Amino acid sequence: MKLRTIPRKAIKHATIPPAKRSLERISSAVLAFFLAVSGTGSLSGCGSLQGRLEARDLLADKDYPAIQTNADLTGSGADAIMDFSVRMFQEELTKGKANTLLSPVSALYALSMTANGARNHTLAQMEEVFGMPVGELNEYLSSYLQALPSSEKSRLHLADSLWLKDSEELQINEEFLQTAAGYYDASVYQAAFDDQTMEDINLWVKDHTNGMIPEILSEIPEDAVLYLINALSFDAEWADPYIEQACSEDLFTCEGGDTINAVFMHSQEHQYLESEHATGFLKYYHNADYAFAALLPEEDMTVSEYADTLTGETLLELLRQPQDIPVNVSLPKFETECSTELSDVLKSMGMTDAFDSSAADLSGMGSSQDGPLYISKVLHKTFLTLDEQGTKAGAATAVEIESGSSADDPQEQKEVILNRPFLYLIIDCTANLPLFIGTADTVTEI
Numbered sequence: 001m002k003l004r005t006i007p008r009k010a011i012k013h014a015t016i017p018p019a020k021r022s023l024e025r026i027s028s029a030v031l032a033f034f035l036a037v038s039g040t041g042s043l044s045g046c047g048s049l050q051g052r053l054e055a056r057d058l059l060a061d062k063d064y065p066a067i068q069t070n071a072d073l074t075g076s077g078a079d080a081i082m083d084f085s086v087r088m089f090q091e092e093l094t095k096g097k098a099n100t101l102l103s104p105v106s107a108l109y110a111l112s113m114t115a116n117g118a119r120n121h122t123l124a125q126m127e128e129v130f131g132m133p134v135g136e137l138n139e140y141l142s143s144y145l146q147a148l149p150s151s152e153k154s155r156l157h158l159a160d161s162l163w164l165k166d167s168e169e170l171q172i173n174e175e176f177l178q179t180a181a182g183y184y185d186a187s188v189y190q191a192a193f194d195d196q197t198m199e200d201i202n203l204w205v206k207d208h209t210n211g212m213i214p215e216i217l218s219e220i221p222e223d224a225v226l227y228l229i230n231a232l233s234f235d236a237e238w239a240d241p242y243i244e245q246a247c248s249e250d251l252f253t254c255e256g257g258d259t260i261n262a263v264f265m266h267s268q269e270h271q272y273l274e275s276e277h278a279t280g281f282l283k284y285y286h287n288a289d290y291a292f293a294a295l296l297p298e299e300d301m302t303v304s305e306y307a308d309t310l311t312g313e314t315l316l317e318l319l320r321q322p323q324d325i326p327v328n329v330s331l332p333k334f335e336t337e338c339s340t341e342l343s344d345v346l347k348s349m350g351m352t353d354a355f356d357s358s359a360a361d362l363s364g365m366g367s368s369q370d371g372p373l374y375i376s377k378v379l380h381k382t383f384l385t386l387d388e389q390g391t392k393a394g395a396a397t398a399v400e401i402e403s404g405s406s407a408d409d410p411q412e413q414k415e416v417i418l419n420r421p422f423l424y425l426i427i428d429c430t431a432n433l434p435l436f437i438g439t440a441d442t443v444t445e446i
Helices: 076-093 104-115 120-130 134-146 174-184 195-208 303-308 312-320 343-349
Strands: 031-039 154-165 170-172 187-191 224-237 247-253 259-269 272-274 278-284 290-297 327-332 334-341 366-368 373-386 390-403 414-417 422-428 433-440
Touching: 076 104, 076 120, 076 134, 076 303, 076 312, 076 343, 076 433, 104 120, 104 134, 104 154, 104 174, 104 224, 104 373, 104 390, 104 433, 120 134, 134 174, 154 174, 154 195, 170 174, 170 224, 187 195, 195 224, 224 433, 259 278, 272 414, 278 327, 278 414, 278 422, 290 303, 290 414, 303 422, 303 433, 334 433, 343 373, 366 373, 373 433, 390 433
Parallel strands: 031 224, 154 187, 327 414
Antiparallel strands: 031 390, 154 224, 170 366, 224 390, 247 259, 259 327, 272 278, 278 290, 290 422, 334 373, 373 390, 422 433
16 A cells, blocks of 8 residues: 555646846855755745845846756655665764754755755765755755645745855856756845844744744854755644543653653554564644654664664655554654754765865855865754644754765554654655654653
8 A cells, every 4th residue: 555645736847936036246255054944833934024134135136037847756856865864864873862853855955955066076976975966856856845735734835045145255156046046946135144144044044934943043154155045844733633532641761761751642543554673653644745654663672773774765665555454553742852963974975075175076156265165064953843733843954165175464453652762754745755754762751
């Protein structure tokens, strides 16, 4: 049986609304941030920001033509993204942090936009890590952006913007900005990169995450010249919300053996997951556009050990073929947030040149009088809360670039009691994309 999906009327030629594109050749100094941010809540939209930002909108005078895309969201692109997601997650788990949570889609939007400025061996390494050429990734992510289903009870929102320093040191390639605007419908702002600019950027992020991420920057470094921001906001109610009578208190055994009191939500689901080393289930959100997947490793196997057994292919196969049998579920309420730096993770995956000032070739972005551009950091922050009504989840990814040196019976009932550490995902059911992937090594104590 395949993962239940709802047809999307929007999966056809992308209809990127022509953004107002006025482009002057912008100059700046030494450092660029490429930032992807996601959060949750009802979506206010960027229209509410009009008149509230001090930064100058560079797209007020001219239009860039929309780039038409028609990628197959269920084909090889989805397979490559799942493989990228699993490998990144596995590398992150080696850090040994409790309650790891990543948003692969958020990270990928930031890194793919960055890759449009990469050339030669730097670009080849990035494409090897992505599992597809950047041109195909642009097509896929643009098509995905246009195909998002939207309802009041189940919504994923994406928005993009570029922030350029009003300076004369760095020459930005117009083609690079046109690609970001044409495929990602990015707004472009120019500002002084002072305290007011920091306030503007944080306001933009807060607005597009409904306050879930009120601040992404605490300062703007003196050498910063560019921020490229993707905002991803997820907010969905369960298709079958829990009622008060379906909740009870019980013990959750954390990694290491400590126990805490937690609230467990009980239900019977009908999409059972089973692999060699884990059992689990799918629980759908409203309209079944998205689903929560939980996987409980077998006894005496840690979540990290189980994650090491996965590949993108095996995880996709498991999620695409749930068994349609009753499964009694106990799911703890929990809230988690995670902050990490992904540079070492991406280097371990094979993306090394981009972080090396002597090897990086990001000349497709532009050039600096102070030296070559290279990635110095990839900051990633995530937040998730899960309760009786549904799930809200957010993430923020910042790619910082510097210049210079440096087979069961169908009648049988199954049971999955998540009273010890487990792995979970939030999945787009049409494309099978992992919006979030994490581990619950501990849950919210009461």
